[in-house]
Every structure is written in structure tokens, then in C-alpha cells.
Amino acid sequence: xxPAMNKRSQQIPRLGKALLWLSLDDEEYDQAVGDFEERFxxxxxxEGPAKAHGGFWAMLARSLPLFMWDSLYWRGMMxxxxxxxxxxxxxxxxxxxxxxxxxxxxxxxxxxxxxxxVKGELSYEASFPKSDRIYRVRTDSQFGxxxxxxxxxxxxxxxxxxxxxxxxxxxxxxxxxxxxxIRHIPSQGPPRMFTEDRMFLADEAxxxxxxxxxxxxxxxxxxxxxxxxVMTESFARKYFGGxxxxxxxxxxxxxxxxxxxxxxxxxxxxxxxxxxxxxLVSMPTFSAWAGFDILSHRTLKAAYTFVLLxxxxxxxxxxxxxxxxxxxxxxxxxxxxxSIRLQPIRSIHLHxxxxxxxxANGDIIYVIVxxxxxxxxxxxxxxxxxxxxxxxxxxxxxxxxxxxVIGARRGQLIRQYLGEAGLxxxxxxxxAVVLLTFAIPFYNRMTGQAMSLGAFLTxxxxxxxxxxxxxxxxxxxxxxxxxxxxxxxxxxLKSARTPGSAAALxxxxxxxxxxxxxxxxxxxTITMAGQLRFFRRADLGFEKRNVIAVDLYGDLSEKMAAGAxxxxxxxxxxxxxxxxxxxxxxxxxxxxxxxxxxVGTPDKNVxxxxxxxxxxxxxxxxxxxxxxQGRGFEAGPDRKPAYIISESTAAIMGxxxxxxxxCLSDVHDGQAPxxxxxxxxxxxxxxxxxxxxxxxxxxxxxxxxxxxVQEGRVPEVLEYLKRKVSEVSPDHLFSYxxxxxxxxxxxxxEDQSYALxxxxxxxxxxxxxxxxxxxxxxxxxxxxxxxxxxxxxxASAGSVCLLLxxxxxxxxxxxxxxxxxxxxxxMRKWLTNFAYHTGIPAGTFIASAALAVLFAALTVGYQALRxxxxxxxxxxxxx
Amino acid sequence: MNMLSRSEExxxxxxxxxxxxxxxxxxxxxxxxxxxxxWSFGAVYKPLKQLLHKGFVExxxxxxxxxxxxxxxxxxxxxxxxxxxxxxxxxIHRALWTEECEAAFK
Numbered sequence: 001x002x003p004a005m006n007k008r009s010q011q012i013p014r015l016g017k018a019l020l021w022l023s024l025d026d027e028e029y030d031q032a033v034g035d036f037e038e039r040f041x042x043x044x045x046x047e048g049p050a051k052a053h054g055g056f057w058a059m060l061a062r063s064l065p066l067f068m069w070d071s072l073y074w075r076g077m078m079x080x081x082x083x084x085x086x087x088x089x090x091x092x093x094x095x096x097x098x099x100x101x102x103x104x105x106x107x108x109x110x111x112x113x114x115x116x117x118v119k120g121e122l123s124y125e126a127s128f129p130k131s132d133r134i135y136r137v138r139t140d141s142q143f144g145x146x147x148x149x150x151x152x153x154x155x156x157x158x159x160x161x162x163x164x165x166x167x168x169x170x171x172x173x174x175x176x177x178x179x180x181x182i183r184h185i186p187s188q189g190p191p192r193m194f195t196e197d198r199m200f201l202a203d204e205a206x207x208x209x210x211x212x213x214x215x216x217x218x219x220x221x222x223x224x225x226x227x228x229x230v231m232t233e234s235f236a237r238k239y240f241g242g243x244x245x246x247x248x249x250x251x252x253x254x255x256x257x258x259x260x261x262x263x264x265x266x267x268x269x270x271x272x273x274x275x276x277x278x279x280l281v282s283m284p285t286f287s288a289w290a291g292f293d294i295l296s297h298r299t300l301k302a303a304y305t306f307v308l309l310x311x312x313x314x315x316x317x318x319x320x321x322x323x324x325x326x327x328x329x330x331x332x333x334x335x336x337x338x339s340i341r342l343q344p345i346r347s348i349h350l351h352x353x354x355x356x357x358x359x360a361n362g363d364i365i366y367v368i369v370x371x372x373x374x375x376x377x378x379x380x381x382x383x384x385x386x387x388x389x390x391x392x393x394x395x396x397x398x399x400x401x402x403x404x405v406i407g408a409r410r411g412q413l414i415r416q417y418l419g420e421a422g423l424x425x426x427x428x429x430x431x432a433v434v435l436l437t438f439a440i441p442f443y444n445r446m447t448g449q450a451m452s453l454g455a456f457l458t459x460x461x462x463x464x465x466x467x468x469x470x471x472x473x474x475x476x477x478x479x480x481x482x483x484x485x486x487x488x489x490x491x492x493l494k495s496a497r498t499p500g501s502a503a504a505l506x507x508x509x510x511x512x513x514x515x516x517x518x519x520x521x522x523x524x525t526i527t528m529a530g531q532l533r534f535f536r537r538a539d540l541g542f543e544k545r546n547v548i549a550v551d552l553y554g555d556l557s558e559k560m561a562a563g564a565x566x567x568x569x570x571x572x573x574x575x576x577x578x579x580x581x582x583x584x585x586x587x588x589x590x591x592x593x594x595x596x597x598x599v600g601t602p603d604k605n606v607x608x609x610x611x612x613x614x615x616x617x618x619x620x621x622x623x624x625x626x627x628x629q630g631r632g633f634e635a636g637p638d639r640k641p642a643y644i645i646s647e648s649t650a651a652i653m654g655x656x657x658x659x660x661x662x663c664l665s666d667v668h669d670g671q672a673p674x675x676x677x678x679x680x681x682x683x684x685x686x687x688x689x690x691x692x693x694x695x696x697x698x699x700x701x702x703x704x705x706x707x708x709v710q711e712g713r714v715p716e717v718l719e720y721l722k723r724k725v726s727e728v729s730p731d732h733l734f735s736y737x738x739x740x741x742x743x744x745x746x747x748x749x750e751d752q753s754y755a756l757x758x759x760x761x762x763x764x765x766x767x768x769x770x771x772x773x774x775x776x777x778x779x780x781x782x783x784x785x786x787x788x789x790x791x792x793x794x795a796s797a798g799s800v801c802l803l804l805x806x807x808x809x810x811x812x813x814x815x816x817x818x819x820x821x822x823x824x825x826x827m828r829k830w831l832t833n834f835a836y837h838t839g840i841p842a843g844t845f846i847a848s849a850a851l852a853v854l855f856a857a858l859t860v861g862y863q864a865l866r867x868x869x870x871x872x873x874x875x876x877x878x879x
Numbered sequence: 880m881n882m883l884s885r886s887e888e889x890x891x892x893x894x895x896x897x898x899x900x901x902x903x904x905x906x907x908x909x910x911x912x913x914x915x916x917x918w919s920f921g922a923v924y925k926p927l928k929q930l931l932h933k934g935f936v937e938x939x940x941x942x943x944x945x946x947x948x949x950x951x952x953x954x955x956x957x958x959x960x961x962x963x964x965x966x967x968x969x970x971i972h973r974a975l976w977t978e979e980c981e982a983a984f985k
Contacts, residue, residue, distance in 0.1 A: 011948060027953075028924070034950035035903030035920055041946055063921030070925050 012040050013053070016060050023067040032067075036060070078412075082419035089420050090427075093395075096388055099774040100424050103381040103767045104472070105431030107374075110763055112432060112465075113439050114374035116451055120272060121367050124349035127271020129211050130308060133169075135315055135342035137161065137305040138354060142337035144608040145652065148593060151354040152301040153340065155286070155294060157329070158203065161305065164325050167313040172209050173303040174275070175201040175286055176358060181253040181553065181733050184239040192239050193733055198278035201286045202230075207266070209308050216246055217264025226284035228263035235278045236265050253554040255289055274349045274358055298329070299336075301356060301593075306345065315342040335605040355590065366753050373760045376517045380764055382476045383510045384771030385421070389480030390503045391778045400484055413485040421477025425469050446755050508811055511775070514768040515815030515852055516822075521761035523823035523848040524830075527840055528754045531831060534686075534838045535747045541681025542587070542623040546714060547739035549586055550705040550721060555729040561700055565635075567728060568618075568705070574720055576713040579622030582702035584614035587623075587683050588743030594666040596643065596653065596694050608652050610692045611683070612665065616699035620644070620678065622708050630659045630676030633697045641672035642697045646680050649692035665696060672697075685746035686836040706739070714738070765852065769859045772808060776860045780804055780867040787867055788875035797868040804864035805857065812856040816849045823848070883935075883968050887926040889914060891965060894936060894955045902941075902952040927955060935961035 012033070020032050036056065044052035090097040125131045137157060139150045155173060162171040179197035186192070206212075207219040207230065214222075215233060222230050229250060236245045240262075249259040260281060269277055287295050294302065309315065322340050330336045343352060350364040400413060433453075440451050483503055552560055560567055560582070572580040585591050591611040597604045617633040619625075633642060643663055650658050655674075662671045680690045709717045718736065725734045780787075787800055824840060831837040867875075883891065893909035894901040903920060906927070911918045930936045937958055940951040957965075 028928075030950055031903060031953040032920060032924070034944075034947040034952065035907075037948045037950070038904050038944075038946055039907075059919050062919035063924075066919070066921030066925055070921075070928065074928075 010041060010044075012037050012056055016056060019060065019064060020067075023064060023071060025071075032063075078415075079419070082416050083423060085416060086420040086423045090423060093392070095777060096392060096774065097424060097427075099388060099770050100381075100385050101428045101431055103384045103770045104378075104425060104428035104476075105435060106763060107377040107381040107767055108428055108432035108468075109435035109439055110760070111374040111378050112436060113443055113451075114370050117443070117447070117449075118367055118371055120449065120451075121350060121362055124272045124274060124362075125346045127269070127273070128345075130209065131346055132344075133309050133311065133313075134209060134345040135307050135309065135318075136345055136348060137307060137340050138343050138352075139301065140339050140341070141609075143595065144606050146608040148609050149354045150301045150356055151352065151358070152303055152356045153305045154298050154300055155303045156296045156298045157340075158303065158305040158307075160329060161307060161325070164328075165307075165318060165321065167309055167318050169308045169310045170205045170209055171305060171307045172203040172206040173201075173283060173305050174203075174206060175283075175303045177201060177281065179551070182239075183251045183253065184248070185251070186240075194238065195733060195735055196278060198276045200275070200277055200280055201283050202280040203283045206280065206306075207264075209306060212269075213267040215265045215267060216244070219264075222264035223280060223282040224284075225263075226282060226288050227258055227260050228282045228285075229260040229279055230264040230266060231262065231279040232266055232268045232277070234268050236262070256554075258285075258288060260285070272349075274361060276359065298332075304358065307342070315344070318342055333605060335603050337605070355593070360748065363749060366749070369753075370756060370760075373521060373757070373764075376521075377760065377764050377767060378472075380514045380517060380767045380771070382472065383514055384767065384774065385424070385476035386479050387507045387510055387771055388774045388778070389421075389477075390483055390507060391775050393480065393484040393503075396484060410485050414481040417481035417484065418473060418477045421481075422469075422473040425473045425476065429465065429469055447752055507775070508807070511768075511772065511808065511811045512815045512818070514764075514771060515812050515856070516819040518761070518764040518768045519815055519819035519848050519852045520823045520826075521757070521764050522851055523820065523844060524827055525754070525757050525761040526844045526847055527823075527827040527831070528750070528757055530838045530841075530844070531834065532747065532750055532754055534836075535750070536744065538682070538686060538836065540683075540743075541679060542625055542683075543708075544587060544740040544743050546709045546711055547622075548707045548709060548714065548718060548721065549737050549739055549742070550707065550725070551735045551737075552582075552702055552705055554732065556725060556732050557702065559728050560702065560705060565616075565699075567724075571705075571707065571721070571724065572618075574717065576710045576717050577707055578710060579618060579706075579708035581618035581622035581706045582616040582699045582704070583619060583706055584698075584701045584703050586704055586737070586742050587739055588685060588746055590684065591693070594694075596645070596649070597664045597666075598653075599662045599664065599671055608692070610649055610652075610694050612694050612696060613683070614696045614698040614701040616697070616702065619695065619706070622706050625681060626679040628677050628679050630674075632676060633695075639697065639699075641670060642675045643672055644676040644678055644695040644697075645674055646678050646690075646693040648680050648690060649694055650677055652692050665694075682836075685743070687746065687834050689835040765855055769855050772856055773859045773863065776804065776808060776863040779807075780863050784867070784870075784875045787870070788872040791868075791870075791872040792876065797865070800868035801861065801864045804867060805860040808860045809853065809856060812853055816852060820845055820849065883964055884926065884929075886922070887930055887935075888965075888968050890923060890926040891930060891935060891957070891961060894930075895957050895961075895965070899954075901955045906955070930955075930961070933960075934958060935964050 016036070017033060020036070021029055024032055036059070039059070040052050040056050043055050125134075128134065136151065137153050139153045139157075141148045141150065155175075158171040158173040162168055177196075177199040179195055180199065181193060182196045182199075183191050183193045202223055204221075204223045207214070207223065212219065212230075217230065222228060231245070239245070239250065240248060245262045245265060248262050250262070251259050263282075283295065287293050294300070307318075309318070319341055326338055326340060330338060348361065350362050350367065352361055353363075403413060404410075436453060440453060443449070444451055550556075568580050568582070571577060591613050593609050594612045595604055595607045596610055597607060601607065615633070617635045617639070620627065620632045627644075628647065630644070632644065633639075643665075645653075645655075645658060649655075655661060658674045658677060661674045663674060664671050678695070680693075682690060683693060684691065707717065707721065721736070722734050725732055783804070787804075790800060790803075791797075824845075827840060831840070889910050890906065893906050893913065897905050897909055903923065907918050907920060907923045910923065927936065927938075931938055935958060936955045939954050939956070941954055943949045943951050
């Protein structure tokens with residue numbers, strides 16, 4: 001037999017050995033290889049090497065599954081053991097566990113709320129199956145030096161796009177109806193009457209494009225004929241109760257002679273969308289209401305145009321041809337500068353802030369900031385975990401030493417540590433869920449959303465949470481596990497010192513990090529509060545408080561116009577009322593976009609866009625505006641059309657001597673003179689610069705009656721107005737708003753952000769202080785004897801206090817030095833979002849620094865004072 | 880109480896029968912002979928580990944042997960608890976197999 005052959009019959013194959021090694025522990029591996037090899041040799045000697053190989057592999061194949069199953073079984077037993085030990089550790093170290101569970105639980109709850117919030121923000125339009133192919137056509141118009149970016153486009157645009165672009169499968173227009181009183185008169189019983197502001201005029205193609213789910217009627221023809229309406233189930237229930245609504249009629253106030261016939265009912269739209277739709281009115285109704293063929297209007301930005309691209313088509317192909325299309329579209333007006341682009345419908349909610357949006361949209365910036373802040377707070381809690389674990393590892397050094405001496409391997413100790421971390425994380429998750437039940441109502445109140453605990457109970461949510469917990473366990477447990485188990489047994493048993501100055505340095509660094517984040521958030525919150533205060537209190541150039549705006553429509557607006565304002569005059573005489581005026585739109589909303597054309601201008605397409613407001617003679621006085629030139633509108637029987645312009649209108653139009661200039665507006669043909677100039681004032685939110693404004697004397701276009709009331713008499717005057725209106729027009733649904741509330745609604749998004757941010761800043765500081773408290777307690781415990789000796793030698797309580805808290809406070813001060821400049825830069829950037837904003841006063845720096853230092857000092861000082869006041873006899877006897 | 884499973888009982892009896900020579904290879908041979916079935920090493924180790932855990936056998940490593948590639952034999956010996964366990968099993972067998980059963984399943 002050759003030596004090679006000999007070797008081949010002596011040893012089991014190397015691959016087999018490797019497989020055994022993989023599935024067995026050290027000693028069992030030794031035993032198994034021995035047994036396998038003994039059998040192998042015997043068989044090789046008796047029956048030859050070939051047989052022996054066959055026998056070996058057969059035996060291995062039968063054994064391996066059993067080995068693996070067995071090792072899983074024993075791992076499970078070990079895990080149970082580890083968990084039991086971990087539970088004992090948690091019980092023994094009550095403070096440590098409490099601080100960790102509280103910190104992690106609070107920040108986990110916070111993160112979960114934000115995750116669901118973000119998921120909601122990102123899920124807009126997702127419930128429409130074709131949403132990835134639906135785009136909105138946006139229009140950019142250039143007027144002289146002004147640009148307008150519209151969310152809407154002209155009614156004629158949709159059908160022409162559909163014809164001109166083969167990429168477009170269908171186009172559908174949507175026109176907001178605006179708040180209207182809708183009435184249903186049943187065959188018996190009182191009429192049902194509600195104000196609806198979620199109604200739209202829609203093209204026939206709309207239901208198919210958005211896959212509306214018809215319960216009654218069909219998608220095919222329900223929106224073809226004028227005066228037909230399709231509604232959601234809950235809308236139908238509101239007016240018709242349990243009756244079948246098909247064929248029944250609804251009456252729209254202002255168009256009483258044109259009742260709407262119900263042609264279909266669709267399921268309620270539950271998914272989030274920037275379009276809040278309760279009912280759709282057929283598009284031809286639009287022209288019937290307008291009294292002319294408004295649907296072929298080529299410039300009026302009245303309709304949202306949605307296009308459905310064919311599968312596989314890119315918006316870029318569309319946009320490449322859009323220039324040529326627009327040239328052809330405006331062939332009759334070659335000087336008109338306009339371009340169109342496509343917005344993916346899914347990006348509208350977070351990325352679009354154009355003129356004439358269907359509602360207030362969200363902002364991607366806040367989504368990012370909130371997620372970031374929530375993650376940072378969680379990180380602060382993880383840092384607590386690491387810091388507390390390494391800081392008190394000296395307590396466990398002996399335990400680890402003993403375990404090592406009696407034969408624990410490092411892997412086992414690491415597993416034990418991770419088991420502890422895992423158990424703490426799991427307990428904090430339980431706390432987080434408990435906290436969520438409190439946090440969710442708070443969140444809902446703040447954001448107007450309807451989040452429920454159920455949102456977390458999905459399979460994906462559970463899996464995600466589990467994954468997060470495992471990640472947290474490793475993040476928080478891995479470093480302490482490696483750190484504490486790294487020491488040699490001899491050293492571990494001997495010493496009672498905290499091992500490793502590297503860990504102490506890391507700990508200090510992490511504390512600085514925690515406070516950098518906290519101070520940053522506090523600074524941000526204070527700045528936001530300042531800006532919001534500014535929003536509310538800034539001098540707008542008119543007085544927004546104590547003004548009631550009564551909605552005028554139907555009967556009431558006719559009565560208001562009739563009798564040369566007799567009703568108005570009567571209201572003005574009521575005690576407590578100091579001014580009454582008519583206006584077409586309310587402050588704080590976007591006014592109409594039009595041009596003012598001086599008589600004799602050759603091409604009005606070069607003129608800038610101005611804001612128009614149609615008012616009566618009482619407006620300037622009631623709003624409290626200042627006339628700088630000329631005069632206001634005048635009452636009296638011979639009221640003539642006239643304009644009053646603002647100073648910035650005079651500037652942008654280049655009028656040197658505006659008074660007496662005859663002008664035309666876009667909607668009225670008759671010319672009228674400019675009779676006065678008023679000082680600029682903030683009629684829109686402070687987000688954007690003051691725009692040029694034109695007031696046109698036109699009480700017939702009034703949409704609201706403004707009533708200025710003496711301070712404190714708003715409720716009383718409201719009662720009077722309600723009574724008066726029901727006297728004049730008994731059938732009328734009285735609706736009103738307060739001008740300052742309408743105006744401040746523009747700051748809702750900032751209000752919500754501020755409310756959330758305040759909570760974040762508070763939580764960050766709280767969790768950071770939890771960690772600091774733990775660290776100071778452990779530091780004091782470790783230095784108990786040192787303090788005793790110092791005191792015995794005559795140190796005062798104050799100096800001991802300073803000694804104990806000094807290290808930590810130095811860290812917090814360093815954090816201030818890092819955080820304040822960063823926060824300053826970030827918040828200065830944020831403030832530039834607003835055309836009008838406050839500065840960042842020195843007080844903000846002082847306040848955020850002081851807040852952080854104060855909280856840190858209180859946290860650390862409590863423990864320091866306690867140790868400093870201890871009788872040295874007790875601490876020195878302590879062994 | 881810790882009752883013996885069937886495979887534990889078989890392996891434990893084999894260990895007792897083998898006395899001073901009870902390690903992996905002979906134990907496997909013995910149980911295969913006793914049960915007239917071919918047992919794999921895996922099938923033998925599993926009950927042995929359980930028996931060790933329950934304290935019915937002890938495990939000691941011998942001197943290294945050349946035929947095992949210089950590895951030790953891991954010897955199993957019965958503990959007093961193991962003997963008691965076997966006695967218990969025997970009692971249970973007796974109680975289960977009444978004379979009537981014996982006659983019926985001859």
C-alpha cells in the first residue's frame with residue numbers, strides 16, 4: 001500500500017471534518033471525529049477504502065440533521081438561562097434599568113408616532129391605482145416683471161392636450177366649486193341644507209382616471225349631461241337618508257333654477273389625497289352656471305387639468321413638446337408668455353406650493369426634520385444605554401471575572417450582555433406602547449389627523465418593530481458587551497476601578513453629543529416661538545382683530561345690495577359696531593389675479609399681474625387703511641366705478657401721477673379713474689412679500705360683509721347679526737368667520753410644527769438628563785470613599801459638590817459651544833422661508849444655554865449635594 | 880420525575896452492558912445489534928447528551944488513541960441515579976406487560 005493510499009484509508013475526508021466542525025461544539029467535535037475516524041479505519045481495513053468512504057458519508061448524512069437540531073435545542077436552553085440571568089440583573093439594578101427603560105420607551109414612542117406620521121405624509125394619492133401615471137398640468141405665466149406659477153390651467157387646455165399629445169391617454173379637468181349652500185327638499189319633512197366646500201366640477205374621464213368605485217349608476221355616462229351630480233355614499237346619506245338618491249335633485253344656492261340630478265353614487269374616498277372630494281358635478285354645468293361658454297376660455301386659470309400618460313411614457317417627452325404646443329395654443333396672442341409642465345400627482349402634497357392649490361399642502365422639509373429629530377432622540381436614549389452600561393461596568397467586572405475563571409467563554413458572556421440589552425429593549429417597547437395610547441390623542445388634536453393604535457398593528461408594522469428592537473439591542477448592547485468582557489480574569493478580580501479610560505472619554509463625548517442635540521432643538525423651538533409670535537403680532541397695516549365676516553350668498557347678498565345699503569346702515573347703527581364694509585374676498589386668502597390697463601396701452605400682455613379686491617365705500621375705514629394720496633370711495637346715490645391703488649402698484653406700474661388716470665380691468669369693460677393711493681399693507685400672510693394691490697369700487701361683487709366690533713363685544717354682535725339675517729331672509733343658513741382666525745390659518749403648518757418641535761426639544765432634554773442623572777449617581781457611588789476622606793480632612797460640602805458636578809457641567813458647556821453656532825445657522829436658514837421674519841436675538845442664545853445648563857445642574861446637583869452632605873463616618877465605614 | 884425516553888433507555892442499557900468500554904463506536908454497535916437496526920452516531924449522541932444532562936451517566940476523556948487519529952475516547956459510565964432510572968423503567972415495563980399482554984403478543 002502506498003503512503004498516499006495509506007493516508008486515504010486512515011483519515012476521514014476533510015470536507016466531512018469541516019461539516020462536523022460547523023455543527024458541533026469543541027468537545028463534541030473531538031468526540032465525533034474520533035468515533036467517525038475509528039469506524040472509518042476499521043471499515044477501510046476490513047472492506048477497503050471505497051466501502052469505508054461510502055459508509056462514512058452515509059453515516060454523516062444521517063447524523064448531521066440530528067446534530068443541527070440538537071444544537072438548536074441546547075441554544076434555546078441557553079437563551080432561557082441567559083434571559084433568566086438578565087431578569088435578575090435588571091431587578092438587582094433598579095435605577096439603571098429604570099433609567100434605561102424610561103429613556104428608551106419615551107423615545108421609541110416618539111419615533112413610532114413620527115414614523116406613522118411620515119408614512120401618512122408619503123402615502124398621499126397612493127390609493128388611486130393609476131397614481132404613478134397621473135400628472136397635473138401646471139402653468140407658469142410671465143406678465144411684465146411678474147411671474148405667476150399656477151396649480152391650475154385654463155379650461156380649454158385639457159381637451160387640446162388630449163388631442164395634441166399621443167402620449168396622453170386621457171385628460172380630465174376638475175374645478176373647485178367653493179363653499180356653497182346645498183339644499184334638498186324631500187317630498188315630506190323639512191328641507192335638508194348644508195354648506196359644502198368639497199364639491200368639484202369634473203370631466204367625464206375623471207371617475208375612470210381615478211378609479212372611483214361606483215355603487216349606483218355607471219362611470220360611463222354619469223357626468224356627461226349638464227346638471228348631473230355624482231356623490232360619495234356618506235354625502236348621499238346626509239341628504240337622502242336611506243332613500244335611493246338616483247334621479248333625486250339637489251338645489252345649489254345662487255343657481256336655484258338649475259337643480260342638480262343625482263346620476264351616481266361612489267364609495268367614500270378614504271385614502272389620503274390633496275383632493276378632498278364629496279361630490280362631482282358634470283363639467284358642462286360650469287358653462288351653464290357661468291352663463292357663457294367658460295369651458296373654451298383660453299386664459300382663465302379655473303381648472304386643475306390632470307393627464308393620464310400611457311404606460312411607459314415619460315413626462316419629459318411631454319414637456320419637450322410642450323413649448324411648441326403652447327405657441328400653437330396662444331396663436332391668437334403671440335405676446336403671451338406661458339409654459340406648462342407636468343407635476344406627478346404623488347408629489348403634489350409635499351412638494352407643491354403654487355397659486356390656487358386645492359388646499360394647504362404639507363412640506364417635505366418638515367417630514368425630514370421630524371424624522372431626523374425623532375431619530376436623534378432615540379439615539380440619545382441609546383447613548384444613555386451605552387453610557388450607563390460602561391459607567392457601572394466596574395460593578396460587574398468581578399462577576400465577569402468569576403464567570404471567566406469557572407470557564408465561561410467570551411462569546412457566552414457577550415450573549416448574556418446582549419440578552420440583558422434585549423430584555424431592557426423589549427420592556428421599553430412595552431412602555432412605548434403604553435405611552436402611545438396617551439400620545440396618539442395628543443397627536444390627533446394637534447394635526448387634525450385620525451391616527452389610531454390600529455395603525456401599528458399591521459404585520460409589516462410588527463415585523464418592523466421587531467427589527468427595530470433587534471437593531472436597538474445590538475446598537476445599545478454590543479459596545480458594552482465587548483467592552484466589559486474584554487478584560488483578563490486576573491485583572492478583573494483584583495481591581496475595583498472602572499476599566500479603561502478610553503470608555504470614560506467616549507462617555508464624555510457621548511454626553512456632549514446628547515446635549516448638542518438637546519440644545520439645538522431648544523434653540524430651534526425658541527426661534528420658532530419668536531417667529532410665530534411675530535406672525536401674530538406684527539403690524540399688518542390693518543387691524544385684523546375684532547372683525548366678523550358674514551358670508552354673503554343667495555338671498556342675503558341680494559338684500560344687502562338692495563335699497564342702497566339700508567340693511568348695512570342699520571347694522572352699522574347697532575351699538576358696539578364701529579364699521580361695516582363689503583368685500584369680495586377675505587384678508588389672508590389669495591386675492592384675484594388681474595391686470596390694470598391704463599387707457600391707450602397697446603399690448604396688455606406686458607403688464608404685471610396685480611391683486612384685485614372689490615369693495616365698497618366703508619372698506620378703507622373699517623379695515624383701518626391709510627390713504628396717502630387722493631381720497632377714498634364715496635357713499636351717495638351717484639356711486640361711480642373707481643380704483644384706489646397701493647403704493648407698490650404705483651411703483652410697479654411706473655405711475656408718477658396716478659390720480660385721475662383712466663384704467664380698464666380684465667373683467668370690466670368700462671373705464672374708471674384712479675382716485676386714491678393707499679399705503680401698502682399685509683393683506684396676505686407674512687410668508688410672502690407684499691404684492692401690488694388694486695381696490696375696485698364694486699359693491700355688487702361682495703362675498704363678505706365685514707363688521708368691525710368694539711373689543712370684547714364679538715359674541716353679542718354675532719347674536720344680533722344672526723337674528724338680523726334670519727329676519728331679513730328666514731331661509732338663510734347664517735355662516736361667518738373671524739378675520740383674524742382666517743388670517744392666522746395661514747400659519748397652521750408652522751403652528752403644528754412648533755407644537756411638535758416643542759415636544760421634541762423637551763423629550764430630548766429629558767432623556768439626556770435621565771442619562772446624566774444615572775452617570776452622576778454611579779460616579780458618586782464610585783467616589784464614596786474619596787469624598788469621605790476629603791470631608792474628613794476638612795473639605796466643605798460646596799467644594800465636594802463642585803468636584804462631583806464639575807465634569808458633567810464642563811461637558812454641557814462644551815455642548816453649548818458646539819450647538820449654538822450650528823443652531824444659529826440652521827434657524828437663520830429656516831427664517832429666510834418667510835419674507836417677513838424676526839431676527840435671532842441674543843436672548844435666544846442665553847435662554848437655550850441657560851436652560852440646558854440649569855437642567856443639567858439640577859440633575860447632577862441633586863446627587864452631588866446628597867453625597868456631599870453625607871457623614872464621612874458612614875461613607876468610610878462602607879465596605 | 881425525569882422519565883427515560885425509549886432511545887435513552889436503549890442507549891443507557893448499552894452503556895451498562897459495555898461496562899469499561901462504553902464510548903461512541905461500541906455503544907453504536909451495541910444498540911444497533913440490540914435493536915436490529917443501523918443507528919447513526921447522531922442518533923446515539925443525542926440521547927447520550929440528554930442522559931448526561933439528567934445525570935444518569937458521566938463522561939470522561941481517556942488517553943489518546945492512535946486509531947482515532949490521536950484523539951481521546953469519551954467514556955460513559957452509569958451513575959447511581961442511572962441505575963435507579965433503569966430499575967424504574969423495568970418496574971414500569973413489568974406493570975405495563977401483564978401476563979395477559981404477554982400471552983396475546985407472543
